[in-house]
Amino acid sequence: MAKIETPRPIRGTQDMLGDSADRFAHVVATFDRVRRLYGFQRIEVPVFESTAVFARSLGESTDVVSKEMYTFEDRGGDSLTLRPEFTAGIARAYITEGWQQYAPLKVATHGPLFRYERPQKGRFRQFHQLDAEIIGAAEPGADVELLVFADQLLKELGISEGVTLTLNTLGDAASRDAWRDALVAHFNAHMGDLSEDSRARLTRNPLRILDSKDPRDRPIADSAPDIDAFLTDEARAFFEKVTQGLDAAGVAWERNARLVRGLDYYRHTAFEFVTDRLGAQGTVLGGGRYDGLIENMGGPVTPAVGWAAGIERLGMLIDAPQIEPLKVAMAVEDDLAMPDAWRVISKLRHKGMSVDMIATGSPRKRFDKALKLNAKVALSLQWKDGRVDVRYHAATWHDDLFEVKAALTELGYQG
RNA sequence: GCGAUCGUAGCUCAGUUGGUUAGAGCGCCGGUUUGUGGUACCGGAGGUCGUGGGUUCAAGACCCAUCGGUCGCCCCA
Structure with a gap:
C-alpha cells in the first residue's frame, strides 16, 4: 500500500485557529462597528472579475499585471482574475450596477485578496483587507471623513500609539505632470549616482525613486523638489482644506513629501498610516483620491477617494482580544447519564448560556x-443509585452558579 | 526572479569536538485514590532526525543537491 501523500497548503495561504483567528475576528468586528458610526453601507463584490477590470485599473503597470495577479482562463475561454484589490471591482460595480443614482456613495467591505508574491512578514498570497470608499464626492470633506474614520478605527483597535498618519498631495493632473517632469529632470541630472534599480525606475516609474531604500539613492531623492512649488492654486487649496479638517477633528498627521502613488489616476490626497513594528511592511492602512479611475474604466467622470487596510497586519498589532470565557463546562462521568446530559446541555444553551460537554474518553479523566476548559462554572453528571447526581465545582457561590442551578432545578435536578 | 536563515514526536523545543538503544514539556491513550474532588500522581503509544546523494570505522550533527518554512531585496494596485 503506497503511502497517501497529503496535499500541501498553497504557499502564502494561512490556516487560522485560536489566537490568530480571534485577532482576525476582532479586527473585522471593530471595523464593522465603527463603519456604521460613519454611515458607510456594507457592500459585497465578487472575488473574481474579468481580467480587464484590473488590467484597466492598473494600466501601465505591466509588471504587476503580468507577474503579480492570479489570472486564468475559465472553460469558456474568458480570462478571469482573482481580485488583487477592492477598488477596481467596486468602481466596476458602480458603473455596471447604476450606483451613480446613490452618489455620493459611502461603502465598506472586507474579504480576501490575491497577489502572486513572495510571502514575508505581514505579506501573503491570500490576504485580507478592510476597505472603505466614498464615490462621487469631489470635496476635500470626503477625504477628511475617510481619514477621521480610519483614525478612529485604529484608536478603537488600540494601536494608534505606534502608528502615525503620513500625508501628501499629488495635486491635480496639471500639478502632477509638472512635478513629474521636474523629478525626471532632477534624476536625469544625477543619473550616474543612482542605484541600478533606480536607473531602471527612471523610465518605468520615476516617482518611486523618491521612496527608494537604497542608501545611494537617498541623497538624490532627499534633494529632489517637493510638489509644493508645482501645485496649482486649486490643488493647494484642496490640500489645505484636508489638513485643516484633520486638525479640527483632532487627527494627528505628518507631512511626507516623499509619499507617492505609481498610477496616474491618483490625484490630490495620498496617505498611509505607518508603523515600525511590522518589519519591512510598514503600511497598516493606505489610500488616497483616485478621481481618474472610473473614467479610465469607461464610466462617467467621477471623483472618488478610499482606503484599505490589511486585516492580518492589524491583527498582529493589537493586544490579544479578550475572549468571553465559556460559562459552563459539564463532565459526564458515566455513560448512563448521557440522556440527562443532552437534556441539561440543551436547556442551558437555549437559555443563552455557552456550554461545552466532556463525555468521551476515560470517565475518570472527564x-x-x-x-481545564476554564469555564465560569464546572459541573459533573454522575450515576448513583439508578439516577443522575449533579455536582458543582466552585470555591464560592456566584451569579453564574446560581443561574445554572436555577435552570437545573427547573428540570428537576437537585444538587 | 534574487539573498540570508532554519527544518528532530501532533505542538514547543533540548541533543556537547561526529561516538552505544535520539530526549523533555504540553497534548493524546491507559491506570491509581469512590471522592462536594483531582487543572493531581503513575504508566504507555507516538520519530526513516524534511527528502536524495556524498564524506567517514561511525552522521540528527560535516559537504552537495532538492523541497518546505521564516525574514529581507525586487514589486507594492
Missing part, C-alpha cells in the same frame, strides 16, 4: 478535562 472531570479533569472539564476543569
